[in-house]
Amino acid sequence: MSTPPMRAFAGNGGGTLVAALQRRRQRTAFVFALLVLLVAATSIVSLGLGAVSIPPSRTFAALWTGLTGSPADANAARDSLVILNIRLPRTLLGLMVGASLAVCGALMQGLFRNPLADPGLVGVSSGAALAAAIVIVLGERFLPYLPFATLPFVALPIAAFLGGLLFTYVLYVLSSGSGRTSVATLLLAGVALGAMAGAVTGLLTFLSNDQQLRDLTFWSLGSLGGATWTKVTTILPAFIPLAIALPFLGRSLNALSLGEAEAFHLGLPVERIKRIVIVVVALAVGAAVASAGVIGFVGIVVPHLLRLAIGANHKVLLPASALLGAALLLASDILARLIVSPAELPIGILTAAIGAPFFLWLLLARRKMVT
Template sequence: MTDHVAPSPRVRGPLPAFFRLGTGGDRESLARLALCGLTVTLLAAIMAGLVIGPISLPVIEMLPQVLKHVLQGTVPADDPIAVRNWIVLTEIRMPRVILGALVGAALAVSGAVMQGLFRNPLADPGIIGISAGAGLGAASFIVFGGTVLAPVSVFLGPFALPIAAFTGALFCMLLLYRIGTRQGVTSVATLLLAGIALTALAAASIGLLVYVADNQQLRDINFWNLGSLAGANWDKVLGAGPIILFMLVAVPFLAHGLNALMLGEAAAGHMGIRVQRLKNLAIVAVAAATGAAVAVSGGIGFVGIVVPHLLRLTIGPDHRYLLPASALLGASLLILTDAASRTMVAPAELPIGILTAFAGAPFFLWILLRKRGLTGL
């Protein structure tokens, strides 16, 4: 458990405070300033994601042309270089940047919600087995997609793998919820322990699939589990985008309840918070958003731990500001990490999960040591 600051008594109603004007303390002023800075950072990251790559694009010069052609419903056809740049920008870079922003925001906000729900800064979307369930669904389809699941593969086409991963995440969430709920009350401790068990079971199942997979299937499973946005396209954006956007819009309305929950379930109940309803909404939102994100990007770890905890150290634990700040920083982080992954070993590409693990694992250890008081901080 970590020390938390009690929610401000000025919080009233479900409307997130960052939509309202008014003066606050120094921490609130810092949080609002941080939101403005993170918005600028996200815009800069989007521009960098569009520019950086094997082909350097004059994005600022191209944007007016892109807007004109989009409005007219045409494509440039007079200059081969312009046609090439148009295709790279609109069919490769733009969907990749948008998908990266959506996935990064979903993972970071899911981590912030899980940390608030479990009242532990080490909580992560993967802690309750959702990511592992998505990985099992994807691995199952990779191995059996050409045999047992061939009719499904033909029917769903390019959507088959994301849908398989999302189905695995959804099934894992429903099973977990069934285990953790008794007589209409969900136990957070039971969810945590059951999530650890389901994660281990999913990992063992993936290991069995790896054992029976051929060489190409083995490479596909390993590459997918490491996480990448290399296959980003508009279909994936349209498939995962609505689910993630709905979660990003809905979750800030849980901020008041999450703030109250920091004092404990009993105290939150006395403050008028419907604790069980809050748990249900939080778990479903995190499961849906994480499942959709993992389905289109593979396994990308540590974003849900690093981003919320870093912001909590900076702007405080108030979820009214922590949740939108996590969305902005998570989106920026993943866009920039993706830009680095496709340029560090160009023309090849590093999986994003490798970079996030190299950065996130030491940070995770630092959090753990800091909680034990061994760093002197």
């Protein structure tokens, strides 16, 4: 009598495989639930933290007042004014910038098939910041001749996007050849591009006046302190395409992880996927830099931590990176407001203090694996 297929499969270790897949799905669901709670908790704290402390109960009342327009009392009206005009734009901007940087890090690591790729580390953020610096210092001379001169806030994200796009494309061309990506060339080209951008930015700093110098300092260190509804609406055109593209790019990056030749034989339009990833990363990083300045290491820390927790499946890694990146940046912003209160510490300092040791640890771990 022949053995039933499922019983034979279980007898050959299939039951162990099914149990392992179930445990992986349960762990992934638990991690996603934890990330959602973390985003909610950091958002509530961010809304209530400031010169005027607002507890969670009053925070929800203030939000309800802002939505309905009917304050229960004078305190609710004051809280609603503070939250809606100052803290809610800052919180939303932090969520979108953190999610964008983390997802872009995961996308670049999937494109280059290397966990060391990061928009800030390999010079993409530097290119976006350089373009933004050009607009800040030289914009008064050239913007009047451009068609969007009446909307100067549009020029900054457009310039940052073009700078990030140019640097991303140059980086890809320099580090890829014969269907393979050289990790050493990737890192060295990123360092070289970042140094070139830093040199030009330094020259612009030398030529800038006092107001421009303060603006350049903001871009170089990164901060959410200047968050407004205008900046929130400015980053939305970049954030929405990024969110829409995640489900489609996840499967493509999974195929690319096998190698470009293998992905091509599976029917994946490899070159088109590359162009889409490059444009999406440049758009999102450019908008993030234009809104909050240069904030490094979020794109390298977040995806790597999530790979340890839920694996390398990009269909779940990309949305999980968005959640953890948003929570991480908001938590950094909260710390930035608390450490030197009543002043604010630039977020870029905190993320670099956390991310630089993590990057060194990752380099040492990879060297041990090679040897």
